[in-house]
Amino acid sequence: MRYTDIAIIGGGLAGSAAAAMLGRTGIAAVLVDPHEVYPPDFRVEKLGGEAQLARFRATGLADSVLRKATLAGENWIARFGCVLDKDPSPQYGILYDALVNALREEIPPEVERIVAKAVAVSPSEDRQSVFLSNGETISARLVVLANGLNVGLRHALGIVRRIESAAHSISIGFDIAPLGRSSFPFPAMTYFQERARTRVPYITLFPLRDRMRANLFAYREVGDPWLRAVRRTPVAALDAVLPGFRRVAGDYAVTGEVKVRPADLYVTAGHRQPGLVLVGDAFAATCPVTGTGSDKVFTDVARLCNVYIPQWLASGGMGEAKIAAFYADPLKRACDAWSMRKAWQFKSVSVELGPYWLAQRWARFGVSLGRGLKHRLARVNPSAGGAHSSSSSSSSSSLSPSA
Structure with missing residues (x-):
């Protein structure tokens, strides 16, 4: 004993x-x-x-x-193929x-x-x-x-x-590498959905030692054929649901194993x-x-x-x-x-199709634009206001675990 x-x-x-x-x-x-x-x-x-x-x-x-x-000291926020903000919030990949x-x-x-x-x-x-x-x-x-x-x-x-809520969401993780370049143009990035019908709220990219890691999230059934496509042809599956992503990230390849985990x-x-x-x-x-x-x-x-x-x-x-x-x-x-x-x-806010939820998505889009303007002004004129702001949870942390 x-x-x-x-x-x-x-x-x-x-x-x-x-x-x-x-x-x-x-x-x-x-x-x-x-x-x-x-x-x-x-x-x-x-x-x-x-x-x-x-x-x-x-x-x-x-x-x-x-x-x-x-550590990535800056996280780009993007949607519709455009960079909305370069958020100075710290990101730690591990x-x-x-x-x-x-x-x-x-x-x-x-x-x-x-x-x-x-x-x-x-x-x-x-x-x-x-x-x-x-x-x-x-x-x-x-x-x-x-x-x-x-x-x-x-x-x-x-x-x-x-x-x-059984299988409330699906988390997908993989390594991602730029093609024809030595690195991506951003230190880290969160790219948000373009259409609610895809049921894919966002993808977040962040450095993990000498490589770039991606976490992609979906609100889909466990048996959804799209999840099989993500495992087999991840680049094509990602392009189908986030067509503007490539305009920000450039050409890319998915490397290594694609991991998929449902969460209740x-x-x-x-x-x-x-x-x-x-x-x-x-x-x-x-x-x-x-x-x-x-x-x-x-x-x-x-x-x-x-x-x-x-x-x-x-x-x-x-x-x-x-x-x-x-x-x-x-x-x-x-x-x-x-x-x-x-x-x-x-x-x-990611999957509902009514007018209220459409308004909510555009409101969030406006908030990201506003934060981006604030950060740009702060970089040009540091005395104009703090360059640091609190980020949404999806842009600051993924798989587990903020505001």
Whole structure:
């Protein structure tokens, strides 16, 4: 039997960040995950925007981790074959496995890491027992469930996932290279849809070390023939839905594997139990199109590790009433609600065909033009106004995770 204060189950983005934060404050913790090194996984590939980076910095881990990412200091916003804005918002490209492994490097050696699966948890008002696939057992005051999309353990505890929207969106990732030139004309770019009927809201391009990465998003059925075309002939499929993209990007080729991942919107029920707390995607998942998933993770982990765990450990017991304070936290609740609301709003403004939604799309077009004018004036005359503005979520972050 191993004894600790906190047992963290799952070593992805949320679990690794929590382990690093707790270890830095001297709280006894054990991280359980089946992978010694986190393997490739098509999830978060970019972080950015002032709001999201502020949430990341609240964990105390951002500065160290972002040194391993690729910075683009400017993001072009384009639509209808025209550049509307050159947004100075910072963009950091980093693959999900690289992000998680960078966070794991920040975990102090005092935090024990066990390469195994948690196969069962026995919760109580005082101490929790965690049974591992290697035959070991952990006794902890609190179990942090950060095992993302893996639902088996939660189902055994009576924690159920309620699907709000199955396959709400489709995320597509691939490398993209210019033809006949050494580089693209932009440091990073977000190109928005031209026609709502294509059900493709935007594509975002950003540097990833020595190559350019693309994340393309769609609101389509999983069996849609267009998705098969994207895998087989990605350039032709992309030209068909975003015909003006080539006028900004120039001739290009898609290189390497095309990865496709559907994403459900879901929330959790039955999670209010003694000795257990859920964070990140283990609690609820939102839409990668809006880029708010990382915001939710950083908010969850920062509030849990900075505020609630130190409070809970200062007194005896770990009852349900204690745990409920985290789920009722105003900042967490606001971030969760904002993220879910964005998921529905962005889909509606991208695919609905009525006059109201057409007006909404043109209004956003006007906002981008206005921001572009402001940034151009600021570059010509820096004293005319700040050259920095907060960006929309789709232009600042993709696959997981801002405004």
